[in-house]
Amino acid sequence: xxxxxTAQLLxxxxxxKKFHHVCxxxxxxxxxxxxxYEVLIRSELFDSPEExxxxxxxxxxxxxxxxxxxxQATSMNECLSSMRHIKWFLNVFPSTLIHPEFQMVLDKxxxxxxxxxxxxxxxxxMGTETDLELLKRAVKCLKTRYAIALDDVGKxxxxxxxxxxxxxxxxxxxxxxxxxxxxxxAKQKLIQKLVEFCRDSDIRLVLEGIEAPEDLAVxxxxxxxxxxxxxxxxxxxxxxxxxxx
Numbered sequence: 525x526x527x528x529x530t531a532q533l534l535x536x537x538x539x540x541k542k543f544h545h546v547c548x549x550x551x552x553x554x555x556x557x558x559x560x561y562e563v564l565i566r567s568e569l570f571d572s573p574e575e576x577x578x579x580x581x582x583x584x585x586x587x588x589x590x591x592x593x594x595x596q597a598t599s600m601n602e603c604l605s606s607m608r609h610i611k612w613f614l615n616v617f618p619s620t621l622i623h624p625e626f627q628m629v630l631d632k633x634x635x636x637x638x639x640x641x642x643x644x645x646x647x648x649x650m651g652t653e654t655d656l657e658l659l660k661r662a663v664k665c666l667k668t669r670y671a672i673a674l675d676d677v678g679k680x681x682x683x684x685x686x687x688x689x690x691x692x693x694x695x696x697x698x699x700x701x702x703x704x705x706x707x708x709x710a711k712q713k714l715i716q717k718l719v720e721f722c723r724d725s726d727i728r729l730v731l732e733g734i735e736a737p738e739d740l741a742v743x744x745x746x747x748x749x750x751x752x753x754x755x756x757x758x759x760x761x762x763x764x765x766x767x768x769x
Contacts, residue, residue, distance in 0.1 A: 530579045533569045537576065538585070538592060543567040545597050546759035550613070550730060550752045553744045560611030562646065562752065563597045564759055577617075590620040591629045598636055598643070613644045613673060613694075618654040621645070621662040634669075644694060646673040647686070656689055663690050673730070694750075695722060699733020702753060706738040712746060719747045 536542045547561035570576040580589040594614050620626060633643070645666060663672055673694035677683045678701060687695060697718070705711050715731075722729040731743050734753030743751055 549757040562613040
């Protein structure tokens with residue numbers, strides 16, 4: 525019975541568009557300017573986006589939900605393409621990128637006018653089973669027009685391997701590294717090494733989950749390029765983002 529109910533809720537999300545998107549800022553820690561926004565899906569029918577995607581996975585509708593969210597996010601406001609200095613980070617599962625029908629989604633995106641590399645496909649769930657060779661080919665194709673970010677790096681060795689194999693434009697460090705950063709010498713030393721690696725590899729390093737001023741100060745002193753977290757800005761409706769940018 526519970527499975528039937530969640531399936532019905534998911535169907536309402538898809539057919540009746542019972543969802544919306546919010547945007548959380550990423551700040552350039554060198555000049556304190558907004559660098560971009562991560563676009564996040566929300567639905568009042570589910571307690572969290574994680575629950576929504578778990579439901580989609582259990583009902584074999586992940587690709588449908590993932591691509592629907594991407595297309596709706598890029599269509600939600602015409603001002604996205606006019607903000608030429610802003611990057612837009614769109615979450616996507618690796619399984620979606622290697623899906624044989626994803627090319628149709630790219631064809632639709634190509635009809636929209638965005639400055640080159642302003643759309644960033646943010647790969648999440650890198651710890652799940654994915655054919656890395658297929659993913660490498662998909663990413664190589666994407667990078668001719670779009671940028672690539674790896675999310676939650678630091679959760680497992682799969683993400684570290686993906687850094688080497690996929691050569692992303694952005695690495696987003698898991699919020700574990702921002703929590704208590706100012707008091708952890710071990711975290712600081714590791715991040716210093718990552719900053720050096722990213723500098724040598726032409727990759728921008730993002731620290732997620734920043735909530736304390738002292739951790740933000742240390743992140744800046746370590747040379748981290750970009751920061752994201754409630755301290756810098758909570759997810760907000762697109763209309764508010766448009767008025768502030």
